[in-house]
Amino acid sequence: MTGGQARARREIRAIATLETLDGLRSRRQLIVRTVTPIILFVCVLGITLALRGADQRNHPQAYRVAVEGDYEGAKTTLDALKPDRLVFFPASDARVATLSGAEAGMRVPDHLDETLTTRFDETAPIDLYESTVDPGSRAATVIIQSAFVDLHTTRVRTRVNEALQAEPSTGTAAGGTAAAPAPGGFSLEVTNVERTATGTRTLTSQVIPGLICLQAALLVTGTANRLVSRRTRGLLITQLLLPVSRRSLAIAKGLGELTIGFVTAAPVVLAVLAFGAIIDLRDGTIVDVAGHALASAIAMVALFAMTTTVGVVIGTAARTQEQVSLATGAAVIVAALVATVVALGAGTVPTAIAIVPFAGLVGMLREILNGSGSVIAFAVAVMSTLLGAFAFSALGGRSLDAERMVMRSA
Amino acid sequence: MIDVRGIVKSFGDTRILDEVTFTAPSGTVTGLLGPNGAGKTTTMRVLATLLRPDEGTVHIDGVDIAADPMAARRLIGLVTEEPGLHDRLTVREQLVFAARAYGLSTERARARIELMAEYLALTDALDTRAGILSKGNRQKVSLCRALVHDPPVLLLDEPTSGLDVVAADGLEALLERSEVTGGKTILLSTHRLDQAERLATRVVGIAGGRVVVDATPDELIAESGAATFREAFVRLLGEATLAGPTR
Numbered sequence: 001m002t003g004g005q006a007r008a009r010r011e012i013r014a015i016a017t018l019e020t021l022d023g024l025r026s027r028r029q030l031i032v033r034t035v036t037p038i039i040l041f042v043c044v045l046g047i048t049l050a051l052r053g054a055d056q057r058n059h060p061q062a063y064r065v066a067v068e069g070d071y072e073g074a075k076t077t078l079d080a081l082k083p084d085r086l087v088f089f090p091a092s093d094a095r096v097a098t099l100s101g102a103e104a105g106m107r108v109p110d111h112l113d114e115t116l117t118t119r120f121d122e123t124a125p126i127d128l129y130e131s132t133v134d135p136g137s138r139a140a141t142v143i144i145q146s147a148f149v150d151l152h153t154t155r156v157r158t159r160v161n162e163a164l165q166a167e168p169s170t171g172t173a174a175g176g177t178a179a180a181p182a183p184g185g186f187s188l189e190v191t192n193v194e195r196t197a198t199g200t201r202t203l204t205s206q207v208i209p210g211l212i213c214l215q216a217a218l219l220v221t222g223t224a225n226r227l228v229s230r231r232t233r234g235l236l237i238t239q240l241l242l243p244v245s246r247r248s249l250a251i252a253k254g255l256g257e258l259t260i261g262f263v264t265a266a267p268v269v270l271a272v273l274a275f276g277a278i279i280d281l282r283d284g285t286i287v288d289v290a291g292h293a294l295a296s297a298i299a300m301v302a303l304f305a306m307t308t309t310v311g312v313v314i315g316t317a318a319r320t321q322e323q324v325s326l327a328t329g330a331a332v333i334v335a336a337l338v339a340t341v342v343a344l345g346a347g348t349v350p351t352a353i354a355i356v357p358f359a360g361l362v363g364m365l366r367e368i369l370n371g372s373g374s375v376i377a378f379a380v381a382v383m384s385t386l387l388g389a390f391a392f393s394a395l396g397g398r399s400l401d402a403e404r405m406v407m408r409s410a
Numbered sequence: 411m412i413d414v415r416g417i418v419k420s421f422g423d424t425r426i427l428d429e430v431t432f433t434a435p436s437g438t439v440t441g442l443l444g445p446n447g448a449g450k451t452t453t454m455r456v457l458a459t460l461l462r463p464d465e466g467t468v469h470i471d472g473v474d475i476a477a478d479p480m481a482a483r484r485l486i487g488l489v490t491e492e493p494g495l496h497d498r499l500t501v502r503e504q505l506v507f508a509a510r511a512y513g514l515s516t517e518r519a520r521a522r523i524e525l526m527a528e529y530l531a532l533t534d535a536l537d538t539r540a541g542i543l544s545k546g547n548r549q550k551v552s553l554c555r556a557l558v559h560d561p562p563v564l565l566l567d568e569p570t571s572g573l574d575v576v577a578a579d580g581l582e583a584l585l586e587r588s589e590v591t592g593g594k595t596i597l598l599s600t601h602r603l604d605q606a607e608r609l610a611t612r613v614v615g616i617a618g619g620r621v622v623v624d625a626t627p628d629e630l631i632a633e634s635g636a637a638t639f640r641e642a643f644v645r646l647l648g649e650a651t652l653a654g655p656t657r
Contacts, residue, residue: 010510018499021499022496022499025499233492234492234493235495235496237490237494238494243480243484243512
């Protein structure tokens with residue numbers, strides 16, 4: 001490392017420490033920045049669930065039902081279950097599928113068709129999975145249950161009719177030679193997937209990226225507002241007088257804000273991570289726990305870095321407090337949309353989104369925590385977000401121009 | 411030494427500085443005087459590398475501030491009307507961070523801070539949060555911060571503005587102490603003639619963005635035929651203002 005680089009690092013460290021200390025000593029600011037994302041998250045979660053319900057109520061459709069188990073062995077039965085309302089498809093894990101796109105899930109035993117048509121003395125256990133908070137999911141499971149009952153009733157009635165028709169010609173049913181086999185029975189048990197380990201893991205995989213996303217959004221607001229407040233109080237001019245490059249100054253201020261962001265996000269993120277770890281440990285390994293914690297930490301660093309640099313750009317480029325409020329408000333809305341659509345939205349997140357800074361990383365973190373993500377896609381998302389942060393830091397360095405600051409202060 | 415040659419600065423269509431030229435000799439206090447809106451603060455901001463001149467050059471101890479602003483900043487300490495302190499940090503913390511940003515080692519920073527705090531009577535306030543200090547003490551902290559890296563050039567932009575008479579007098583007394591400002595080239599921007607007369611060995615008067623006076627107080631009195639420095643300065647400045655707007 002050259003002397004110039006060492007000096008630049010020392011200067012950056014000094015300014016970043018100053019900014020961090022100043023921020024951490026404001027109890028009111030810390031409380032606001034810790035609590036606001038939680039309130040925002042509850043609102044976003046509520047809106048997401050309400051939208052899911054509204055979508056189901058407004059758009060009657062054929063419900064998608066994921067089927068786990070011997071799909072081919074159950075094909076005839078499934079085809080007979082209200083084909084206009086239910087669309088079945090095979091899935092490796094019906095519970096996961098119910099939580100990520102399908103309205104309901106089902107686990108069927110081997111040779112269901114054969115059991116239901118020929119084995120009178122057997123009962124086929126069928127598990128149904130629903131997401132109870134989702135009205136569409138509840139509707140789907142009710143339709144499946146009624147479809148099974150209808151199917152069974154039809155088969156029993158057919159069998160009875162066949163038996164009655166055979167009786168007059170032979171004298172006794174028992175003496176008949178070509179009687180159709182009696183249909184077997186079935187049992188249906190409905191499970192709320194959100195109450196299962198899989199459901200909890202899926203929920204955790206949505207909550208963590210959602211919360212981090214909103215915490216990151218608050219960094220834009222915090223950083224931009226603090227910069228403007230410093231500008232009006234003459235603090236920024238004092239720092240612009242230091243023999244430090246504008247880029248270093250932007251980085252130092254960003255690092256300070258980043259640290260404050262970590263501190264304010266820590267209680268919530270750690271609590272959710274711990275909750276996720278308990279779930280992981282129940283049906284996973286310590287490697288899963290460590291991997292998920294690491295992925296969350298990496299995503300948090302990259303997301304926070306990007307939103308901090310966005311805050312630096314807004315705080316230095318905006319002329320008035322009103323402009324800052326407008327710009328940061330827009331940023332929070334965008335983040336809330338990302339949280340709603342990408343972190344909490346139904347269905348799996350397409351891998352192609354990984355190249356989109358911020359939103360891609362939120363989506364890939366969700367997939368990783370859900371156990372269905374690709375490490376490569378996650379790495380791409382981290383890189384694209386860090387590149388975004390780098391671009392914004394360069395922009396922030398340019399807009400942290402002394403002349404502009406002086407003019408704006410004036 | 412501060413050598414200003416023909417600097418011009420316009421904001422939009424308004425020319426704030428119109429070929430301002432003067433020299434502040436090494437080791438002396440030069441007063442930059444003028445009415446409100448004369449261009450004093452803009453001149454100070456150009457010298458502090460906060461604004462780029464449209465034309466002209468400025469050399470600080472031989473360093474061209476346009477060519478090497480970073481080197482120039484190391485040579486400058488600036489005190490402005492607004493102290494620019496972090497209210498939640500202690501005085502010591504702010505001074506330590508300033509010293510580190512200027513590249514001072516921990517030991518040297520500590521020694522300089524203790525020394526300057528003693529000279530500026532701030533020792534008892536070192537571990538106090540800046541937010542609860544009086545305006546006078548805040549300005550002393552600002553002066554201490556400007557001096558912490560021992561710069562050869564000190565730019566004072568209305569340092570006593572907003573201070574009561576006693577606090578302003580105290581700050582002026584500090585600026586007179588050789589331990590504090592000895593050997594430094596000081597440019598004092600003020601609209602208070604008594605302050606300039608007390609501290610400055612040479613005065614540069616600006617009106618309408620142009621230099622209208624550049625002399626020692628004694629030369630000024632002799633040239634104008636006035637009885638006092640105040641009378642001489644007001645007369646010359648009034649003539650310059652009556653000569654017509656320059657913007």
